Amino acid sequence: MGFQFIKTYNYRNLVNAQTNLPGETIFLVGDNGQGKTNFLETVYCLCFGAPFRSRINSRLICHGEKEMALFGLLEMGPACLNMAYKLGEKKQITVNDNVVLDRKDLLSHTPCILFCHEDIIFIKGSPEKKRWFLNQTLGLFNPLFLDELRTYNRILKIRSVCLREKNEDMLETLDVQMVCAGLKLMESRRTLIKEFSPFFGEYYRRITGESFRNLKIIYKPSWPQGEESPSSPAGEAEKSSLLNLLKQKRQWDYYLGQSSTGPHRDNIKFLDGGREYAGEASTGQLRLMSLILRIAQAGFYRQKTGKKPILLLDDVLLELDPQKRRQFVESLPEYDQAFFTFLPGEKLLETPRGKPFILKVKEGILKEGQP
Numbered sequence: 001m002g003f004q005f006i007k008t009y010n011y012r013n014l015v016n017a018q019t020n021l022p023g024e025t026i027f028l029v030g031d032n033g034q035g036k037t038n039f040l041e042t043v044y045c046l047c048f049g050a051p052f053r054s055r056i057n058s059r060l061i062c063h064g065e066k067e068m069a070l071f072g073l074l075e076m077g078p079a080c081l082n083m084a085y086k087l088g089e090k091k092q093i094t095v096n097d098n099v100v101l102d103r104k105d106l107l108s109h110t111p112c113i114l115f116c117h118e119d120i121i122f123i124k125g126s127p128e129k130k131r132w133f134l135n136q137t138l139g140l141f142n143p144l145f146l147d148e149l150r151t152y153n154r155i156l157k158i159r160s161v162c163l164r165e166k167n168e169d170m171l172e173t174l175d176v177q178m179v180c181a182g183l184k185l186m187e188s189r190r191t192l193i194k195e196f197s198p199f200f201g202e203y204y205r206r207i208t209g210e211s212f213r214n215l216k217i218i219y220k221p222s223w224p225q226g227e228e229s230p231s232s233p234a235g236e237a238e239k240s241s242l243l244n245l246l247k248q249k250r251q252w253d254y255y256l257g258q259s260s261t262g263p264h265r266d267n268i269k270f271l272d273g274g275r276e277y278a279g280e281a282s283t284g285q286l287r288l289m290s291l292i293l294r295i296a297q298a299g300f301y302r303q304k305t306g307k308k309p310i311l312l313l314d315d316v317l318l319e320l321d322p323q324k325r326r327q328f329v330e331s332l333p334e335y336d337q338a339f340f341t342f343l344p345g346e347k348l349l350e351t352p353r354g355k356p357f358i359l360k361v362k363e364g365i366l367k368e369g370q371p
């Protein structure tokens, strides 16, 4: 089981209250602008220590107030999750009253996976967005990857300063560090895509019934891709060829004042029988793809960790036809708790996971309701 209850204090438009959540499947039903997504966001904040819609903490505070707080009681594991923010101060996150200094530490407690309209950017958005999805998928089950990513980003930042200062001596050292750190990222991403791509293809076939489609996710690294592990002898050859590459690009990098190649420029492509899917797919198909990408992420997390995630599904069922809707819901991996939002009058799901607990949402007030 996930959360037994969540208490909100000055959080966006939600009234200060304790909302009991006695169920595995929670339906939030309400008109536009009433607070459904805001409530999903409270779950996300408690799980990850940050919201999904804005990085600006002050936006989380109800207009006219100066502080906000969220508290969630989990059924299992570290029971009490807390996030609080006061204007002008640092946000504070605690787990069982212990201060969390690094949000990465929250990942091992209760990860949640959010399904929302914006996910379409992972299919047809910029390489940066696609990398974000890759990094998140890896970070969910492998916190070490996040350390590697931070190391690489730190090196990249210092390298930019050295490029602008034309500090050749430092660049010699930094290039070696960048190649070592970069190869580790590439290896993690390459392995992920290798395992994740068939997994994703299988979900696609299951949900759409289009067994003839040969959908693949392909890793397109910025640096030429060797097949060897960086620690193998062949990996040494790869390192020295990348060092040469960085040397060749040095003048261009001086001109740009930043590193023009490296895993911070990696990309992924979605190919449908060799053609790029995003180039031809309809908006509906792209939306469906993004949902399947998320469901595959949740299933992959479940398979890798053996743990059940919390799922947040924000308005995403509305656009599926009845058949796909059923297939989609049946394909959801086992979850600790799942929150679905609906508009009044919208056909509610017949979930395969027992009776849902319904919350009617109006002007920031959540009340138990009937279907």
Ligand SMILES: Nc1ncnc2c1ncn2[C@@H]1O[C@H](COP(=O)(O)OP(=O)(O)OP(=O)(O)O)[C@@H](O)[C@H]1O
Residues within 6 Å of the ligand: 011, 012, 013, 030, 031, 032, 033, 034, 035, 036, 037, 038, 039, 059, 060, 061, 062, 063, 315, 361
């Ligand atoms: N800091 C804040 N203080 C007060 N109200 C806020 C704050 N931030 C957002 N809101 C308000 O919260 C309201 C509810 O937003 P929310 O996104 O949760 O609606 P929703 O029920 O999900 O609607 P929809 O069905 O359209 O998605 C909006 O009217 C918005 O203006």
Ligand SMILES: [Mg+2]
Residues within 6 Å of the ligand: 036, 037, 038, 314, 315, 341
């Ligand atoms: Mg909403």
